[in-house]
Amino acid sequence: MADTPKPDELSKIDHKPPLLRGWMDIPVDIKPGICCYGSKPKDLEYMSMPNPRDWNPLEDDWKLPEDWEDIIDKGMKDRLGKFRSFKLFMDICVRCGACADKCHFFIGSGDPKNMPVMRAELIRSVYRKKFTAGGKLLGKLAGARNLTEDVLKEWWYYLYQCTECRRCSLFCPYGIDMAEITIMGRELTNLIGLNIDWIAAPVANCYRTGNHLGIQPHAYKDMLEFFTDEIEDITGIKMEPDFNRKGAEILFITPSGDVFADPGTFTCMGYMMLFYYLKSMGLDITWSTYASEGGNFGFFTSHEVAKRLNAKMYAESKRLGSKWILGGECGHMWRVINQYMDTFNGPADHLENPVSPITGTKFENANSTKMVHIVEFTADLIKNNKLKLDASRNDNLKVTFHDSCNPARGMGFFEEPRYVIKKVCNNFYEMPPNTIREQTFCCGSGAGLNAGEDMELRMRGGMPRANAVKHVHEKFGVNMLACICAIDRAVFPDLMRYWVPEVDVTGVHELVANALVFEGEKKRTTNLRGEPLPGMEDEEDV
Amino acid sequence: MNFILSVIISLIAVVVVILIPWVGVGAFDLRVLFGIVIPYAAISIFIVGIVVKVLDWGRSPVPFRIPTTAGQEWSFPWIKTNPVDNPKGKGGVIIRMLFEVLLFRSLFRNTRLEYTFKDGAAKIDHEWEKWLWLAALLFHWSFLVIFLRHFRFFVQQIPGFVHLLESLDGFLQLGVLPVTGFGVPDVYLTDLLLLIALAYLFIRRLYIPHMRFISLPADYFPLLLIFSLGISGVLMRYFIRVDITVVKEFAVGFFKFSPKAPEGIGVIFYIHLFILCVLIAYFPFSKLMHFAGVFLSPTRNLSNNNRFVRHVNPWDYPVKTHTYEEYEDEFREKMVEAGLPVDKQIETT
Numbered sequence: 001m002a003d004t005p006k007p008d009e010l011s012k013i014d015h016k017p018p019l020l021r022g023w024m025d026i027p028v029d030i031k032p033g034i035c036c037y038g039s040k041p042k043d044l045e046y047m048s049m050p051n052p053r054d055w056n057p058l059e060d061d062w063k064l065p066e067d068w069e070d071i072i073d074k075g076m077k078d079r080l081g082k083f084r085s086f087k088l089f090m091d092i093c094v095r096c097g098a099c100a101d102k103c104h105f106f107i108g109s110g111d112p113k114n115m116p117v118m119r120a121e122l123i124r125s126v127y128r129k130k131f132t133a134g135g136k137l138l139g140k141l142a143g144a145r146n147l148t149e150d151v152l153k154e155w156w157y158y159l160y161q162c163t164e165c166r167r168c169s170l171f172c173p174y175g176i177d178m179a180e181i182t183i184m185g186r187e188l189t190n191l192i193g194l195n196i197d198w199i200a201a202p203v204a205n206c207y208r209t210g211n212h213l214g215i216q217p218h219a220y221k222d223m224l225e226f227f228t229d230e231i232e233d234i235t236g237i238k239m240e241p242d243f244n245r246k247g248a249e250i251l252f253i254t255p256s257g258d259v260f261a262d263p264g265t266f267t268c269m270g271y272m273m274l275f276y277y278l279k280s281m282g283l284d285i286t287w288s289t290y291a292s293e294g295g296n297f298g299f300f301t302s303h304e305v306a307k308r309l310n311a312k313m314y315a316e317s318k319r320l321g322s323k324w325i326l327g328g329e330c331g332h333m334w335r336v337i338n339q340y341m342d343t344f345n346g347p348a349d350h351l352e353n354p355v356s357p358i359t360g361t362k363f364e365n366a367n368s369t370k371m372v373h374i375v376e377f378t379a380d381l382i383k384n385n386k387l388k389l390d391a392s393r394n395d396n397l398k399v400t401f402h403d404s405c406n407p408a409r410g411m412g413f414f415e416e417p418r419y420v421i422k423k424v425c426n427n428f429y430e431m432p433p434n435t436i437r438e439q440t441f442c443c444g445s446g447a448g449l450n451a452g453e454d455m456e457l458r459m460r461g462g463m464p465r466a467n468a469v470k471h472v473h474e475k476f477g478v479n480m481l482a483c484i485c486a487i488d489r490a491v492f493p494d495l496m497r498y499w500v501p502e503v504d505v506t507g508v509h510e511l512v513a514n515a516l517v518f519e520g521e522k523k524r525t526t527n528l529r530g531e532p533l534p535g536m537e538d539e540e541d542v
Numbered sequence: 543m544n545f546i547l548s549v550i551i552s553l554i555a556v557v558v559v560i561l562i563p564w565v566g567v568g569a570f571d572l573r574v575l576f577g578i579v580i581p582y583a584a585i586s587i588f589i590v591g592i593v594v595k596v597l598d599w600g601r602s603p604v605p606f607r608i609p610t611t612a613g614q615e616w617s618f619p620w621i622k623t624n625p626v627d628n629p630k631g632k633g634g635v636i637i638r639m640l641f642e643v644l645l646f647r648s649l650f651r652n653t654r655l656e657y658t659f660k661d662g663a664a665k666i667d668h669e670w671e672k673w674l675w676l677a678a679l680l681f682h683w684s685f686l687v688i689f690l691r692h693f694r695f696f697v698q699q700i701p702g703f704v705h706l707l708e709s710l711d712g713f714l715q716l717g718v719l720p721v722t723g724f725g726v727p728d729v730y731l732t733d734l735l736l737l738i739a740l741a742y743l744f745i746r747r748l749y750i751p752h753m754r755f756i757s758l759p760a761d762y763f764p765l766l767l768i769f770s771l772g773i774s775g776v777l778m779r780y781f782i783r784v785d786i787t788v789v790k791e792f793a794v795g796f797f798k799f800s801p802k803a804p805e806g807i808g809v810i811f812y813i814h815l816f817i818l819c820v821l822i823a824y825f826p827f828s829k830l831m832h833f834a835g836v837f838l839s840p841t842r843n844l845s846n847n848n849r850f851v852r853h854v855n856p857w858d859y860p861v862k863t864h865t866y867e868e869y870e871d872e873f874r875e876k877m878v879e880a881g882l883p884v885d886k887q888i889e890t891t
Contacts, residue, residue, distance in 0.1 A: 019544075134827050180608065216873055218879065221882060290866050347852055
């Protein structure tokens with residue numbers, strides 16, 4: 001693993017591309033710290049994906065199949081015929097440059113090929129050569145070039161430096177979406193076995209065990225039961241998690257990251273506490289060990305693999321006879337649920353239109369997918385005064401909110417989380433307008449790039465987000481970054497430690513659970529993390 | 543290829559485009575070729591090319607509904623939604639598209655990165671930058687107005703909207719420029735704006751480092767071509783006057799399919815016409831197709847209604863999944879041991 005440069009070293013970024021060298025004349029230079037490890041053969045084999053073998057992107061020989069160019073050729077043709085987005089986005093870019101300085105990877109790296117327009121041109125240039133008359137005839141003059149092995153490597157290097165955050169597509173006058181081009185490009189690389197380990201392994205895990213982390217059913221149960229002990233220590237209340245129960249009205253699915261690592265675990269405890277709180281009010285909910293993953297790393301592989309993994313959600317709700325599905329806090333999970341799931345694996349006719357059993361509110365905007373976001377579920381509870389909340393328990397926190405890319409630009413989920421946070425926290429501060437809501441900056445580690453070996457890339461890509469956090473930290477004393485995404489919760493602690501060490505990371509339902517006042521609970525002296533609540537500092541050792 | 547080469551190649555191409563009719567008509571008097579054959583050919587390529595291209599795009603389906611949501615989605619009645627930037631239905635999409643096509647809504651969001659490194663720390667700012675938006679808007683609208691003004695030549699009876707446009711376009715200029723009153727007709731605002739906007743769009747490609755890096759000959763060439771189209775038009779209107787009645791006779795005949803190559807008219811007219819022919823013949827094969835493509839863009843022209851209206855993928859196919867049965871078969875013993883419910887009990891033999 002490469003050493004990550006120090007922040008002051010890494011911040012010296014020159015955004016000026018070379019003056020006299022055209023981009024086609026600059027060969028790709030694959031750097032450790034920026035690229036991820038190659039996919040392992042066992043993971044590809046488990047998914048019956050092509051060309052399983054050990055390979056290392058830092059070595060010259062990528063062990064490509066003999067006919068790799070043919071495969072890419074056919075793959076491109078096939079996708080141009082299947083996706084209007086792909087064909088259109090290959091044809092209509094005018095290179096106005098509006099997207100260029102909107103990409104967090106360009107801002108944080110200065111690598112000109114990380115400008116979305118440039119990243120797309122890497123593929124477009126080959127498209128022109130293979131599929132347009134001008135490109136065939138005029139070659140370089142028309143911005144066309146052959147697909148050589150070096151070009152392929154360049155594709156791979158930059159396709160796996162895009163987090164599919166769609167910020168560029170917001171600014172594009174034609175709505176050209178680099179995420180869509182990256183998705184196509186990654187489908188192509190997967191046809192010849194060029195995935196990264198951190199995507200291929202979670203995919204295989206998820207396929208087999210139901211979740212990315214490969215947690216087997218008994219271990220999954222153990223982990224949640226461990227949380228109940230923690231919760232009992234803090235609240236004095238013992239809760240019973242509920243698994244794979246047939247006939248439960250609601251099936252709950254959340255990213256497995258929440259079960260596995262801090263601070264996601266506190267968010268997971270938050271869900272459990274909320275469900276327990278609502279039990280006596282009529283909530284009938286179960287967790288599945290089979291569909292124990294909300295996220296979908298298949299989405300970072302290909303549409304087909306995304307569909308194969310996503311199928312579990314509806315299948316499990318059908319097997320259990322649930323009426324509808326409640327989904328946890330996650331980013332790309334919600335883009336898949338919002339924009340793909342129903343098309344992939346619907347119609348979900350075995351389910352009913354979701355209605356909150358507590359408030360009677362009909363979630364009309366989920367009448368087809370039958371899946372409700374837990375933050376909107378909770379927002380509705382709060383709006384209807386169903387939760388007794390003591391926001392002062394979060395008074396030690398000055399909170400800002402990071403809009404995760406996918407719920408932001410793939411759904412439009414802005415007000416619900418803000419409403420909940422403001423009801424459970426007294427100190428809330430927004431980051432600058434150019435860095436939130438639809439203009440939000442990526443964590444820099446999405447779309448499967450949250451590995452360890454590409455830490456430099458992640459610190460670079462997360463820099464614009466961290467810079468905005470730093471701004472509110474310095475201006476308002478913000479010390480907590482809230483988010484509704486499991487990848488965020490997994491990667492922001494590293495990012496904050498690197499750029500703004502004074503700021504910690506939380507999910508929204510951790511904040512909710514801290515503020516939630518249970519009947520018959522013992523006097524709470526600490527929050528879910530075991531840190532003293534405001535005013536309780538002296539009682540900590542009791 | 544670097545930017546110098548790209549610009550030189552584009553310049554040469556445009557000079558050649560200008561020289562061809564100059565020599566062809568000026569020296570060889572090929573009026574039929576340049577006045578009739580090439581214009582008909584060009585307009586045919588233009589129309590057929592666009593139709594073929596759009597049909598080709600249309601042939602590829604939209605398997606997933608993937609709008610880029612730029613505002614609050616439709617939610618509870620007590621949450622204010624943004625029906626334009628995040629439309630839930632057709633009405634919202636139409637308004638969103640109108641904003642996009644007529645006002646360049648997305649480009650209006652543009653900002654400029656201001657990156658400073660001081661005292662060991664980086665500061666990232668996103669500064670006001672509406673110049674690109676403004677220049678693009680002025681360029682496109684001016685081009686449209688100029689095109690519409692040309693209808694005074696295309697049809698016998700000058701349509702009312704042309705008079706209106708001309709008076710608006712010219713009225714604003716009355717007495718503003720020193721050139722008026724020197725035997726030069728009133729200057730049209732759009733003539734000036736078009737050239738200024740084009741010049742800006744060209745210069746920014748050379749001046750802004752990352753623009754220099756991403757620009758191709760295919761970016762410089764159309765700008766230069768349209769610029770020379772504008773210049774030749776301006777020359778004809780203000781300086782090297784040509785006989786308008788001849789031009790009109792030609793244009794009206796041309797569109798009635800009884801063309802007569804204009805006679806006794808300056809070669810500048812043929813240059814103007816030829817540049818236009820090259821532009822429209824080049825059009826369907828170039829990035830200029832963005833004018834049609836924007837209407838088909840799936841991130842803009844679809845409603846964000848997936849959660850309540852199912853979208854069907856026409857080429858959907860069944861995929862291999864890992865079923866619950868397979869899962870339980872693998873983990874049954876562990877599940878039973880952990881007290882998890884199972885569908886099939888362990889067989890005790």
